[in-house]
Amino acid sequence: MVDPRDQKPGDINAETVEAIGAADYEAVKGKDKAALLLKEAGHSVIVTPADNSRILRSIDLHILPIILVIYCLQSLDKTALSYASVFGIIQDTHLVGLEYSWTGAIVYVAQLIWQPLIALALVKLPLGKFIGVMVLCWGITLCGMVGSKNFGGLMASRFVLGSFEASVAPTFIALVQMWYRRNEQTNRNAAWYSMLGIVNIFGSLLSWGLAHIDSHTLRPWQIIFLFCGCLTAAFSVIVLIFLPDSPMQARFLKGDDKLIAIERLRMNQMGVSSGVWRWDHVWECLTDVKTWIWFCLLTAVSIPSGGITTYGPLIVKSFGFSSFKTLLFNMPFGAVQLVVTLGAAFGATRFKSKSLMLALLCIPPIIGLSLMLSIPRTKNNRGILLFGYYITSVYPAISPLIYSWSGQNTGGDTKRKVTTAVLFIGASAGNIIGPNLFKPSDAPYYHRGLSADLALFVVIIVLVGLGVIWVRILNQKHAAERVRLGKAAKVVDLSMEDKKALEKHDEAVNDTHQTGGVGEKGFDDLTDLKNEDFIYVY
Known part of the structure; x- marks a missing residue:
């Protein structure tokens, strides 16, 4: 059997599905290739400010x-x-x-x-x-x-x-x-x-x-x-x-x-x-x-x-x-x-x-x-x-x-x-x-x-x-939608923060639960209008 980690990410076949499990494959099917690679890895990573x-x-x-x-x-x-x-x-x-x-x-x-x-x-x-x-x-x-x-x-x-x-x-x-x-x-x-x-x-x-x-x-x-x-x-x-x-x-x-x-x-x-x-x-x-x-x-x-x-x-x-x-x-x-x-x-x-x-x-x-x-x-x-x-x-x-x-x-x-x-x-x-x-x-x-x-x-x-x-x-529309779903109306947009700000939010960066679930749809291939977690910048 070919190790799925030796394949190019996104190359899906029966061996890949078997390796990550049918249930997990269905969970990432149709999403971004990044979601598949993270699932194939079989373990999570913590992104420290130093990393x-x-x-x-x-x-x-x-x-x-x-x-x-x-x-x-x-x-x-x-x-x-x-x-x-x-x-x-x-x-x-x-x-x-x-x-x-x-x-x-x-x-x-x-x-x-x-x-x-x-x-x-x-x-x-x-x-x-x-x-x-x-x-x-x-x-x-x-x-x-x-x-x-x-x-x-x-x-x-x-x-x-x-x-x-x-x-x-x-x-x-x-x-x-x-x-x-x-x-x-x-x-x-x-x-x-x-x-x-x-x-x-x-x-x-x-x-x-x-x-x-x-x-x-x-x-x-x-x-x-x-x-x-x-x-x-x-x-x-x-x-x-x-x-x-x-x-x-x-x-x-x-x-x-x-x-x-x-x-x-x-x-x-x-x-x-x-x-x-x-x-x-x-x-x-x-x-x-x-x-x-x-x-x-x-x-x-x-x-x-x-x-x-x-x-x-x-x-x-x-x-x-x-x-x-x-x-x-x-x-x-x-x-x-x-x-x-x-x-x-x-x-x-x-x-x-x-x-x-x-x-x-x-x-x-x-x-x-x-x-x-x-x-x-x-x-x-x-x-x-x-x-x-x-x-x-x-x-x-x-x-x-x-x-x-x-x-x-x-x-x-x-x-x-x-x-x-x-x-x-x-x-x-x-x-x-x-x-x-x-x-x-x-x-x-x-x-x-x-x-x-x-x-x-x-x-x-x-x-x-x-x-x-x-x-x-x-932004006002997305904030209202987050409130409707039980999330915080106002969240910190970590993707727009500099190094010092990220160090202050270290735990939030590495645990999406700390930010009320914001980020859990990051690799779902959703458009900005369909993703209530998306924060617009001006």
């Missing part, structure tokens, strides 16, 4: 670096087009009118189209292997873009590139939800998203260096594409070897460490991975008001993001700088992104309020866009124009906070993945619209694009307020 810290350090060491590098490469590959615009790709491929804008937008058309299938893949497929294959495919595609000679060739290759890249950010959100407690997720989401800043710092410098390579056969923008593509394809090998599919299959977790890694997630009320596609979760996602609040938020911030990402170097060039100086002056833009993205996440975690931080982050872009719209493009005004451009670069810190706000308020494996897909449809739509609000003939002021972006940051503040109101209403 929690040790496991968290191990996860950060083995999972986070891979995620960071992948997103850094994706950001580099995505922004390679904007760097190429400075080095003649528009002229070499004979782009006219809005054609350059559409070469930026087509990536997001592909991402929008593929999101429903991505959601299904994230539920059914092993995440580590899935993202590894996607990284390999988009690296190869970027290398192939070197051969693009005209608008049609660029559009085709960029569409394929977007198809493979469509999986990256949704997979990262799923991985963060799978490995981290809710209070740990905001900083980890911000960490991988902050790679945009790293790319804007070193990507500009890298492109500046690559463009100086003296080649008789390749244009500078072709060298940029080829280098980025080869680097991405090479790193995919590391992803395939070292990124585990789930905590249940992580080779770096030995003995009871797997059980501890899972048990410490119980109070998330979100589960780990079910492997089962549930249509009732899909329906609840599509009828949940907060899904559409976050959809609107992502769309609203992605319109300026798409426009400024695609046209950023051209906006700076319109201030009166040469091509090489434009790239160098784009580096502080990335530094601001990096610092603010990480700082905003730290602040939101420290003060347990993503909504307040989201509203505050809209103020600098409003000021920066107003300056760029109103200040004449003269040599004497370059300093104030660059200042306006740099403080506008605060906006990338908004997206990871929305992802975290959504992820921390959504329970049920399928519902989480479908909600993420809906959000990325909004993000893709925004990134399609954004570049098309700009066109080269609008230089140097780009009034239409910058004015639309300014209005959208005001809209974001309003949407954040609506989200807070709705989340509070849902």
Whole structure:
């Protein structure tokens, strides 16, 4: 007989049922895979604060670096087009009118189209292997873009590139939800998203260096594409070897460490991975008001993001700088992104309020866009124009906070993945619209694009307020339901507590009975609306 502990968690057969007992199997059937692994273990584990810290350090060491590098490469590959615009790709491929804008937008058309299938893949497929294959495919595609000679060739290759890249950010959100407690997720989401800043710092410098390579056969923008593509394809090998599919299959977790890694997630009320596609979760996602609040938020911030990402170097060039100086002056833009993205996440975690931080982050872009719209493009005004451009670069810190706000308020494996897909449809739509609000003939002021972006940051503040109101209403409904079931109306949300607070609640963390049964449904694959123990955060 095969030892069921040698099987992959979730691989159910007659031997597994026999090993854990038919009655126990029925108790975990249809629930999260974590529930099965805990039942197979045959014993419980106590997650002490020391164990929690040790496991968290191990996860950060083995999972986070891979995620960071992948997103850094994706950001580099995505922004390679904007760097190429400075080095003649528009002229070499004979782009006219809005054609350059559409070469930026087509990536997001592909991402929008593929999101429903991505959601299904994230539920059914092993995440580590899935993202590894996607990284390999988009690296190869970027290398192939070197051969693009005209608008049609660029559009085709960029569409394929977007198809493979469509999986990256949704997979990262799923991985963060799978490995981290809710209070740990905001900083980890911000960490991988902050790679945009790293790319804007070193990507500009890298492109500046690559463009100086003296080649008789390749244009500078072709060298940029080829280098980025080869680097991405090479790193995919590391992803395939070292990124585990789930905590249940992580080779770096030995003995009871797997059980501890899972048990410490119980109070998330979100589960780990079910492997089962549930249509009732899909329906609840599509009828949940907060899904559409976050959809609107992502769309609203992605319109300026798409426009400024695609046209950023051209906006700076319109201030009166040469091509090489434009790239160098784009580096502080990335530094601001990096610092603010990480700082905003730290602040939101420290003060347990993503909504307040989201509203505050809209103020600098409003000021920066107003300056760029109103200040004449003269040599004497370059300093104030660059200042306006740099403080506008605060906006990338908004997206990871929305992802975290959504992820921390959504329970049920399928519902989480479908909600993420809906959000990325909004993000893709925004990134399609954004570049098309700009066109080269609008230089140097780009009034239409910058004015639309300014209005959208005001809209974001309003949407954040609506989200807070709705989340509070849902918390009141769950509190009333807990009272009806004989539980405490007000409970401590241990998944949102820091290390010191967890030490004070040590017994409650390790004994769900001490918290009135809160946590006992943590691995039942229930949606947030169906689980009265679920506590919403704002």
